[in-house]
Amino acid sequence: MTALNLQGALHGQALQRAGKRHGWFLLSPMLPALLLVLVTFVLPIGWLFGLSLFDADGNLSAGNYTRLLQPIYVLAFTQTFKIALIVTVVCVLLGYPYAYFMVHAPRRLAGLAMALLLISLWTSLLVRTYAWLVLLQRRGLVNDVLTSLGIVDTPLALVHNLTGTVIGMTHIMLPYMVLPLYAAMKSINPLYLQAASTFGASPTRAFRDVFLPLSLPGLAAGATLVFVLSLGFYVTPALLGGGKVQMLSMRIESDVSMYANWGAASSLGVVLLVATLVILFIVKKIAGLGRRSE
Amino acid sequence: MHKHLIKGAAFSLLASALFAATAHADGGITFAGWGGALQDAERKAYLEPAAKALNIAIREDNMNGLAAVRAQVMSGKPKWDLVELGITDCVQAEKEGLSEPLDKSVIDTRDIDPAVVGNNWIASHAYASVVAWAKDTGKPVAQTWQAFFDPNVKGARAMYTKPWQTLEAALIGDGVAPAQLYPLDIDRAFKALERIKPQVVNWWSAGADSAQLLRSREVDFLAIWNGRVAEVAKSDDAVDYSFDGAILSYDCLIVPRGAQNKDLAMRVINQIMQPTSQATLATLIPYAPVNSRAYEVGLISAEQASRLPTSPQNIAKVAKIDPHWWVQNQQAVQQRFELFIAH
Numbered sequence: 001m002t003a004l005n006l007q008g009a010l011h012g013q014a015l016q017r018a019g020k021r022h023g024w025f026l027l028s029p030m031l032p033a034l035l036l037v038l039v040t041f042v043l044p045i046g047w048l049f050g051l052s053l054f055d056a057d058g059n060l061s062a063g064n065y066t067r068l069l070q071p072i073y074v075l076a077f078t079q080t081f082k083i084a085l086i087v088t089v090v091c092v093l094l095g096y097p098y099a100y101f102m103v104h105a106p107r108r109l110a111g112l113a114m115a116l117l118l119i120s121l122w123t124s125l126l127v128r129t130y131a132w133l134v135l136l137q138r139r140g141l142v143n144d145v146l147t148s149l150g151i152v153d154t155p156l157a158l159v160h161n162l163t164g165t166v167i168g169m170t171h172i173m174l175p176y177m178v179l180p181l182y183a184a185m186k187s188i189n190p191l192y193l194q195a196a197s198t199f200g201a202s203p204t205r206a207f208r209d210v211f212l213p214l215s216l217p218g219l220a221a222g223a224t225l226v227f228v229l230s231l232g233f234y235v236t237p238a239l240l241g242g243g244k245v246q247m248l249s250m251r252i253e254s255d256v257s258m259y260a261n262w263g264a265a266s267s268l269g270v271v272l273l274v275a276t277l278v279i280l281f282i283v284k285k286i287a288g289l290g291r292r293s294e
Numbered sequence: 295m296h297k298h299l300i301k302g303a304a305f306s307l308l309a310s311a312l313f314a315a316t317a318h319a320d321g322g323i324t325f326a327g328w329g330g331a332l333q334d335a336e337r338k339a340y341l342e343p344a345a346k347a348l349n350i351a352i353r354e355d356n357m358n359g360l361a362a363v364r365a366q367v368m369s370g371k372p373k374w375d376l377v378e379l380g381i382t383d384c385v386q387a388e389k390e391g392l393s394e395p396l397d398k399s400v401i402d403t404r405d406i407d408p409a410v411v412g413n414n415w416i417a418s419h420a421y422a423s424v425v426a427w428a429k430d431t432g433k434p435v436a437q438t439w440q441a442f443f444d445p446n447v448k449g450a451r452a453m454y455t456k457p458w459q460t461l462e463a464a465l466i467g468d469g470v471a472p473a474q475l476y477p478l479d480i481d482r483a484f485k486a487l488e489r490i491k492p493q494v495v496n497w498w499s500a501g502a503d504s505a506q507l508l509r510s511r512e513v514d515f516l517a518i519w520n521g522r523v524a525e526v527a528k529s530d531d532a533v534d535y536s537f538d539g540a541i542l543s544y545d546c547l548i549v550p551r552g553a554q555n556k557d558l559a560m561r562v563i564n565q566i567m568q569p570t571s572q573a574t575l576a577t578l579i580p581y582a583p584v585n586s587r588a589y590e591v592g593l594i595s596a597e598q599a600s601r602l603p604t605s606p607q608n609i610a611k612v613a614k615i616d617p618h619w620w621v622q623n624q625q626a627v628q629q630r631f632e633l634f635i636a637h
Binding site: 079138157256 | 361496499510511512629636
């Protein structure tokens with residue numbers, strides 16, 4: 001590499017050529033991954049999109065998309081986005097203080113907090129979901145404690161509904177919020193905060209005007225990750241929703257397994273994908289604006 | 295789209311041909327069922343005796359319903375010769391032309407209720423959706439559909455997440471006589487469901503989940519399949535259930551269109567429908583015979599008969615599901631039902 005640079009320094013054109021070659025050289029180790037993405041992601045997505053344009057008899061038709069205006073699909077869409085939004089908001093409210101603690105706590109405590117987060121991340125989703133079922137049910141630990149302490153008279157309906165679904169999904173999604181936040185907060189130079197207080201800013205003011213804006217990119221990354229992953233949830237709402245929570249993934253499943261209607265299922269996948277891309281685009285715009293105004 | 299399907303099907307056909315090349319040479323058949331404890335019992339009660347009587351080999355596979363059969367038949371050469379499905383799937387399969395007509399000169403249907411024998415399908419065993427309750431809740435619980443659908447009988451309930459069996463239960467609960475259920479008064483059924491909806495804690499989809507809801511006392515009473523509640527009652531004395539107004543439904547056999555060993559499959563069906571095969575299954579798992587003579591061959595004890603919905607002492611209490619009505623109305627009712635649950 002240094003040899004190439006030397007040559008380039010001697011001759012402008014050679015530098016350009018070497019740069020180009022260098023670029024291709026850097027790209028070549030990426031080729032297997034690129035090929036994998038092409039074969040396992042781009043092609044199936046294209047096929048999915050193609051399928052969605054044909055009806056059950058193989059004729060070109062927009063029927064799979066007009067069908068999505070039926071109330072049951074509209075309901076699944078609104079419920080899915082509503083749940084994803086609630087989970088994201090709760091994850092922000094819980095995750096921000098958690099990440100803040102991990103950055104500022106003594107090393108040992110911070111390490112413990114990180115370990116707890118990672119252990120939960122590494123535990124099977126199914127195990128965690130069933131654990132919540134056991135904890136939250138009518139005669140579960142949570143309700144037992146609440147009733148024996150006299151806080152409530154009758155057990156609360158914590159599971160088999162939206163509440164249980166949100167609790168379970170929040171637990172599963174929390175690490176995806178905390179880790180990007182932690183990375184962003186860790187990279188904030190503590191001298192900035194010191195400088196702020198030197199100039200007379202109260203701790204609250206220093207946090208609001210210095211720390212919070214600098215942590216926003218991490219917050220945006222975490223929130224996007226949580227929101228997008230939540231849109232595709234299946235197992236947790238199926239087990240904790242008591243049959244009352246309808247998410248898009250469940251509609252896709254029933255379209256395929258009950259009606260063998262691949263076109264209809266594909267159109268759902270396409271719409272979900274497009275909606276996700278639109279949201280990513282909006283978030284990027286907002287996050288980008290925030291950066292420019294700093 | 296068809297091209298893709300055919301290509302995919304051709305691939306799976308090739309794969310199955312490679313796997314089955316040696317197996318198919320002996321002229322046996324391949325049976326596909328739901329798997330699990332049921333298929334274990336069916337192996338002992340149906341398949342092993344049939345294989346012995348006909349001196350053939352019966353291979354087994356698992357499947358998960360009509361969509362799997364549809365894919366196999368579309369491939370042109372299904373690898374299954376005999377498939378067990380739920381009753382509405384069997385009627386739907388006949389409607390879609392996915393099954394072969396049954397050869398009634400081979401299959402003896404004399405002692406089988408004509409209502410459960412179609413052109414292309416035959417019910418193989420019955421099960422019932424019953425009211426089950428916990429006796430240790432310390433307050434009155436529903437022991438009938440009438441009480442189940444009375445909002446003044448307070449208690450946590452659970453019901454099946456599909457409209458079939460559930461709408462029938464609602465109508466009986468609202469006072470419709472079991473014999474006068476069909477055609478179902480859909481509006482009336484939804485009105486009855488609406489009344490108790492706030493007290494329905496869980497709309498279960500898997501039989502195992504319904505058993506767990508009762509076992510953990512997540513609900514005080516629920517609609518549950520008789521086989522599942524019998525399993526719970528075995529280890530939990532404080533659980534009971536009743537066959538009064540139970541909704542009788544069936545699993546059934548079809549021969550996929552184009553099956554390679556069609557004729558042999560018909561002879562196996564005839565073996566499965568024999569009173570002894572039917573009775574043996576009921577001794578292994580609480581799924582009830584559809585051949586009425588199964589109770590006369592001396593295999594089913596009085597105690598076992600009391601737990602079977604088609605036994606002489608219970609058959610008069612139950613209401614039979616009408617699969618033909620469901621095939622006609624399934625899609626419209628299903629959508630309304632799903633909206634109802636999710637709202």
